[in-house]
Amino acid sequence: xVTKQIRDLPENADxxxxxxxxxxxxxxxxxxxxxxxxxxxxxxxxxFSELRDEVEGVSHKxxxxxxxxxxxxxxxxxxxxxxxxxxxxxxxxEPGRALRATVDAICGWTxxxxxHIEAARGRFGP
Amino acid sequence: xVTKQIRDLPENADxxxxxxxxxxxxxxxxxxxxxxxxxxxxxxxxxFSELRDEVEGVSHKxxxxxxxxxxxxxxxxxxxxxxxxxxxxxxxxEPGRALRATVDAICGWTxxxxxHIEAARGRFGP
DNA sequence: CTGAATCCGCGGGGATACTG
DNA sequence: CAGTATCCCCGCGGATTCAG
Numbered sequence: 001x002v003t004k005q006i007r008d009l010p011e012n013a014d015x016x017x018x019x020x021x022x023x024x025x026x027x028x029x030x031x032x033x034x035x036x037x038x039x040x041x042x043x044x045x046x047x048f049s050e051l052r053d054e055v056e057g058v059s060h061k062x063x064x065x066x067x068x069x070x071x072x073x074x075x076x077x078x079x080x081x082x083x084x085x086x087x088x089x090x091x092x093x094e095p096g097r098a099l100r101a102t103v104d105a106i107c108g109w110t111x112x113x114x115x116h117i118e119a120a121r122g123r124f125g126p
Numbered sequence: 127x128v129t130k131q132i133r134d135l136p137e138n139a140d141x142x143x144x145x146x147x148x149x150x151x152x153x154x155x156x157x158x159x160x161x162x163x164x165x166x167x168x169x170x171x172x173x174f175s176e177l178r179d180e181v182e183g184v185s186h187k188x189x190x191x192x193x194x195x196x197x198x199x200x201x202x203x204x205x206x207x208x209x210x211x212x213x214x215x216x217x218x219x220e221p222g223r224a225l226r227a228t229v230d231a232i233c234g235w236t237x238x239x240x241x242h243i244e245a246a247r248g249r250f251g252p
Numbered sequence: 253c254t255g256a257a258t259c260c261g262c263g264g265g266g267a268t269a270c271t272g
Numbered sequence: 273c274a275g276t277a278t279c280c281c282c283g284c285g286g287a288t289t290c291a292g
Contacts, residue, residue, distance in 0.1 A: 018240060021240060021243075021244065022233075022236050022237060022240060025236050025240070025243055026158070026161075026162075026232070026233070026236055027158050029232070029236075030156065030157065030158045030161050030232070031156065031157065031158065032152070032153050032156045032157065035152075035156050036152075036156075047273085047274090048273075048274055048275085049273065049274080056149075059265070059266055059267085060266090060267090060274095060275090061264095061265065061266070061267090062264090062265065062266090064274085064275065064276085065265090071250065072246065072247055072250045072251070073243045073246055073247065074242055074243055074245070074246025074247070074249075074250075080274090083273095084272090084273090085272095085273040085274080086272080086273055086274050086275090087273070087274085088273080088274060088275090095235075095239045095242050095243065098235055098238075098239065099232070099235050099239075101231075102228055102231040102232050102235055105227075105228040105231060106152070106155070106156070106225070106228050107148075107152070109221075109224055109225050109228055110148050110151050110152055110155075111148060112224075113221045113224065113225075114144060114147060114148060114151070116200055116221050117147075117151055117199045117200055117221070118147065119200070120198065120199055120200025121198055121199065121200070123200075124197065124198045124200075125198070173253085173254090174253075174254055174255085175253065175254080185285070185286055185287085186254095186255085186286085186287090187284095187285065187286070187287090188284090188285065188286085190254085190255060190256085191285090206254090209253095210253090210292090211253040211254080212253055212254050212255090212292080213253070213254085214253080214254060214255090253292105254291105254292090255290105255291085255292090256289100256290085256291080256292105257288100257289085257290080257291095258287105258288085258289080258290100259286105259287090259288085259289100260285105260286095260287090261284105261285100261286090262283105262284095262285095262286105263282105263283100263284085263285100264281105264282095264283085264284080265280105265281095265282095265283100266279105266280090266281090266282100267278105267279090267280090268277100268278085268279085269276105269277085269278085269279105270275105270276085270277080270278100271274105271275085271276080271277100272273105272274090272275090272276105
């Protein structure tokens, strides 16, 4: 990011646009369900119903909603097979896979520090 | 994570506990404000009011709420100076700094793929 | 200055039903 | 099976106030 003073100059409208776009994307992506969906997809190609089974606790609505959002941002590819019954498959795009790497890092972090965190909680609430 | 079949065996209650704890931590951490706060802190030590200025758009309530949560999980250290007026400083702990590395990765990802994403959006909504 | 508590509106998100 | 639409309620989160 760039310092406020520089960014706020009127001639740098493009920088501000990029910043606000980055913030928007960050807000889209930094939410539980989106990250869990990305993690669930991994390198695989999954159908809608498979994803719903895979991402534990996600509702029909949240799944479609987040999939649309991810598709809109070009993180997942949506392939519709014009059969009956319909069959729709989702796959991570290259940007999506790149993001997944960071989600993996978070998951790794979570497991690595499980002990620390459990201990901290014990210390916190006596 | 471990496959459902194995995990659901009754004798593996401890594995399930670890999994559910991991999920809980993930849910705590995978939210916009928590990540923005962690990113804002970085290597610095900041006061409450400084954090509120730094994390753009965060409300008083959300800031305290997330700081409590982060403190409870041992990601931030809260140092109270018994002065008047009071002065409270927040710093990332070692686990917190480790997580920040992954948040940095997300931020890097965001900027790296800004173009891709903007293009994808243009393609999506005609 | 920090933080807890209270009030309250709005929207997230679940359940359900209906279309293709 | 996948997706959209509708209803509806609970709780997130903002604004404000009071305390230390």
